[in-house]
Amino acid sequence: MTVLVIAEHDNKNLKSSTLNTISAAHKISDDIHLLILGKNIDELSNNSKSIQLIKKIIKCDNEKLENFIPEILSPIITNLAENYSHILAPSSTFGKNLLPRISASLDITQISDIIGIESKDTFIRPIYAGNAISYVQTDQKINLITIRPTSFEKCEESGGSAQIEEIPYIDSEVSTIFVNREVSKSDRPELGNARVVVSGGRGLENSENFKLLYDLADKLNAAVGASRAAVDSGYIGNEYQVGQTGKMVAPELYIAVGISGAIQHLAGMKESKVIVAINKDLEAPIFNIADYGLSSDLFQAIPEIIKELDLLNRINS
Amino acid sequence: MKVLVAVKRVVDYKVQIRVKSDNTGVETQNVKMSVNPPDENAIEEAVKLKEQGLASETIAVSIGDEKTQDVLRTSMAMGIDRSILVKSQNPLEPLAVAKTLKKIVEKENPDLVLMGKQAIDDDSNQTGQILSALLNWPQGCFISSLKIEGNKVLISREIDEGIENLETKLPAVLTCDLRLNTPRFASLPNIMKAKKKPLDMIDIDTLEIDTSTKIKTLKVIEPPKRKAGVMVNDVKELVEKLKYEAKVI
Ligand SMILES: Cc1cc2nc3c(=O)[nH]c(=O)nc-3n(C[C@H](O)[C@H](O)[C@H](O)COP(=O)(O)OP(=O)(O)OC[C@H]3O[C@@H](n4cnc5c(N)ncnc54)[C@H](O)[C@@H]3O)c2cc1C
Ligand SMILES: Nc1ncnc2c1ncn2[C@@H]1O[C@H](COP(=O)(O)O)[C@@H](O)[C@H]1O
Numbered sequence: 001m002t003v004l005v006i007a008e009h010d011n012k013n014l015k016s017s018t019l020n021t022i023s024a025a026h027k028i029s030d031d032i033h034l035l036i037l038g039k040n041i042d043e044l045s046n047n048s049k050s051i052q053l054i055k056k057i058i059k060c061d062n063e064k065l066e067n068f069i070p071e072i073l074s075p076i077i078t079n080l081a082e083n084y085s086h087i088l089a090p091s092s093t094f095g096k097n098l099l100p101r102i103s104a105s106l107d108i109t110q111i112s113d114i115i116g117i118e119s120k121d122t123f124i125r126p127i128y129a130g131n132a133i134s135y136v137q138t139d140q141k142i143n144l145i146t147i148r149p150t151s152f153e154k155c156e157e158s159g160g161s162a163q164i165e166e167i168p169y170i171d172s173e174v175s176t177i178f179v180n181r182e183v184s185k186s187d188r189p190e191l192g193n194a195r196v197v198v199s200g201g202r203g204l205e206n207s208e209n210f211k212l213l214y215d216l217a218d219k220l221n222a223a224v225g226a227s228r229a230a231v232d233s234g235y236i237g238n239e240y241q242v243g244q245t246g247k248m249v250a251p252e253l254y255i256a257v258g259i260s261g262a263i264q265h266l267a268g269m270k271e272s273k274v275i276v277a278i279n280k281d282l283e284a285p286i287f288n289i290a291d292y293g294l295s296s297d298l299f300q301a302i303p304e305i306i307k308e309l310d311l312l313n314r315i316n317s
Numbered sequence: 318m319k320v321l322v323a324v325k326r327v328v329d330y331k332v333q334i335r336v337k338s339d340n341t342g343v344e345t346q347n348v349k350m351s352v353n354p355p356d357e358n359a360i361e362e363a364v365k366l367k368e369q370g371l372a373s374e375t376i377a378v379s380i381g382d383e384k385t386q387d388v389l390r391t392s393m394a395m396g397i398d399r400s401i402l403v404k405s406q407n408p409l410e411p412l413a414v415a416k417t418l419k420k421i422v423e424k425e426n427p428d429l430v431l432m433g434k435q436a437i438d439d440d441s442n443q444t445g446q447i448l449s450a451l452l453n454w455p456q457g458c459f460i461s462s463l464k465i466e467g468n469k470v471l472i473s474r475e476i477d478e479g480i481e482n483l484e485t486k487l488p489a490v491l492t493c494d495l496r497l498n499t500p501r502f503a504s505l506p507n508i509m510k511a512k513k514k515p516l517d518m519i520d521i522d523t524l525e526i527d528t529s530t531k532i533k534t535l536k537v538i539e540p541p542k543r544k545a546g547v548m549v550n551d552v553k554e555l556v557e558k559l560k561y562e563a564k565v566i
Contacts, residue, residue, distance in 0.1 A: 069483075070446070070456060071449075071450075071455065071456065074450065091442075092477050093458075093459060093474075093475070093476040093477045094476075094477070096442045096443075096446075096458070096459075097446065097456075097458050097459075098446075099443075099446075100411070100442075100443035100444075100445075100446035100447045100450070101446055101447070101449070101450040101456075103411075103412055103443065103447055103450075104412070104415065104446075104447040104448075104450035104451050105450060107412070108412075108531070109410045109411070109412045109413075109531035109532050110411070110412075110441075110443055111532060112439075112440065112441045112442060112443060113440065113442075122535065126440065126540070127343070127438065127439055127440055127537070128328070128334045128343055128437070128438055128440070129437065129440065130540055131333075131334045131343075131540065132334065132336050132343050132537050132538070132539065132540065133537065133538050133539070133540050134534055134536075134537045135534070135535040135536045135537070135538075136532050136533065136534055136535065137532070137533045137535055138531060138532050138533070140531055174455070175455055175485055175486045176455045176456075176457075176483055176484070176485040177483065177484045177485070178481075178483060179471075179482035179483055179484055180481075180482050181476070181478065181479065181480070181481045181482070182479045182480040182481075182482070183478045183479045184479055192477070196565070196566075220566060228495070231496070232495075232496060237479055237480075238461065238475045238479070238480070238494075238496065239475075239476070239477060239478055239479045244437065244440070245355075245434070245435065245494070245495060247477065252565050253559070253563070253565040253566065263333075264330070270543065273565070274559070274563045274565050275543075275546070276555065276559070287546075287548070288545075289543045289546075290546050291543075291546035291547070291563065292546055292547060292548075292549055292555055292558055292559070292563075293546060293547070293548045293549065294548070294549050294551075294552065294555050295548060296551075296552075301552055304552040305552050305555070305556060308552055308553060308556040309556065309566070312556065312560060312566075
């Protein structure tokens with residue numbers, strides 16, 4: 001029984017979601033292959049050899065694979081599929097975009113966004129924005145699964161020495177042309193992966209005020225997140241949205257500022273270890289799930305918190 | 318250009334859902350049902366294309382039981398020209414939904430299929446991608462902007478890193494993000510008019526596809542509840558608690 005993990009990467013480094021997916025694979029089998037499809041990925045593949053849980057790296061290097069167009073990637077994966085009992089990808093926008101195409105070509109129903117593995121054929125997944133948890137079983141000959149990265153630890157990146165096998169590129173007629181990617185640059189930790197997340201909602205009122213949140217985030221070495229209302233109103237980019245239709249996060253500390261706590265938002269953050277809510281409305285539903293609630297105007301509270309944190313730092317140093 | 322829109326009937330997003338006491342699923346009897354939210358964006362986009370003179374006809378299709386007619390009437394009240402209900406007593410998995418939609422595409426020959434990016438009940442996020450692969454048409458998923466020039470399609474997709482811009486060609490399958498547009502409300506006169514618009518029904522068995530269930534649901538349970546927390550009096554107490562009690566800063 002061999003598990004194939006489809007690597008998510010940027011042609012230079014593996015995304016951390018790949019490391020979470022490898023851990024999930026390890027709950028199924030010790031025999032794990034990592035498939036890396038991309039352009040100029042020699043260095044990436046060589047660096048990935050050291051991941052202890054990986055037995056073999058399968059790589060396909062071609063300039064047409066640079067932008068991860070799913071129509072181009074999927075025939076290569078389908079071609080390998082029959083060697084595997086399980087094919088896993090992270091349930092990031094990369095994995096969501098790609099894996100259902102394998103479902104179509106293999107005629108196998110995919111299981112999306114699992115948060116737990118009961119056994120080799122039984123998986124746990126949230127439905128209805130996490131308001132119910134479903135245990136599902138399949139006897140299909142290949143298990144096609146996307147993994148919620150925050151539900152599995154990151155695997156170790158050292159200690160291994162996997163072999164690399166190079167496979168040929170399969171050309172396919174694809175009419176989609178990649179134009180560009182608009183990516184915001186930030187020195188803050190990655191949202192899906194940060195130890196602390198500070199999220200802002202409609203209460204922030206505008207994008208200028210989000211600067212307050214950035215200041216707080218920087219004090220805590222935190223990633224910044226947002227509610228859908230904040231994104232829809234243009235305070236911040238879509239890549240910051242936390243929730244059912246945004247990103248899933250599960251940091252050690254999640255601070256929700258000016259966020260009411262709609263179920264669709266909670267779906268993306270209620271697995272956080274410690275939740276803090278700052279909201280001037282005592283009735284806001286976010287307080288029902290917060291470990292620490294502060295009923296206060298955020299425009300007063302946030303500068304005060306920053307001051308307190310500075311004070312703490314001074315005492316400690 | 319003919320546009321087909323796939324619409325799913327789901328428990329309304331405002332409903333606080335309840336897990337059935339026998340743990341076989343979620344209670345869907347006697348709860349408010351609605352159009353799956355991103356499917357409303359797909360409907361809105363189709364109607365806009367018609368208003369702009371780019372679409373000649375818009376068709377909504379849904380797979381579900383008899384009651385599913387209501388979401389198709391809503392779609393037509395929002396401006397869709399006509400609709401098709403593929404009657405199926407049992408809920409289908411995304412692969413089977415996509416196979417059904419493929420049959421409808423083969424019958425209707427649309428140039429564009431618009432769908433939601435995910436159904437808010439099963440949260441699968443698969444059907445559009447599968448349909449695209451089955452039809453061998455280009456796929457554009459999680460789109461937040463769409464421009465059609467001749468048979469050229471320009472889209473912006475919401476991805477984890479930000480926005481990705483792609484150019485592709487018709488015919489294509491596109492799945493809509495909630496930020497694509499603002500779905501209109503159906504006005505009362507339009508609701509009345511929609512009652513007279515054509516709604517064809519076909520039985521799923523006549524399509525001769527494999528709709529058998531591949532995934533067995535063993536049980537559905539409530540998610541673990543978070544323990545109630547405390548309210549703090551001021552910022553100082555908050556920071557102290559985070560430092561010395563929770564030890565997270
Ligand atoms: C299908 C679907 C999917 C969705 N997916 C998501 C998702 O992925 N993520 C998501 O977040 N939402 C999602 N939503 C939207 C969700 O239902 C809510 O509308 C949204 O989360 C509300 O955002 P908010 O809490 O910022 O805004 P609001 O609900 O307007 O809350 C703002 C809060 O700020 C507080 N406030 C205002 N001013 C201050 C101040 N000065 N100081 C302190 N507090 C203040 C108010 O008391 C209020 O509680 C989805 C909705 C649907 C239908
Ligand atoms: N039963 C159905 N009838 C019509 N369209 C559907 C159905 N199920 C799913 N869809 C479409 O597929 C999209 C994605 O659904 P899913 O893959 O289940 O998350 C939805 O937003 C709908 O556009």
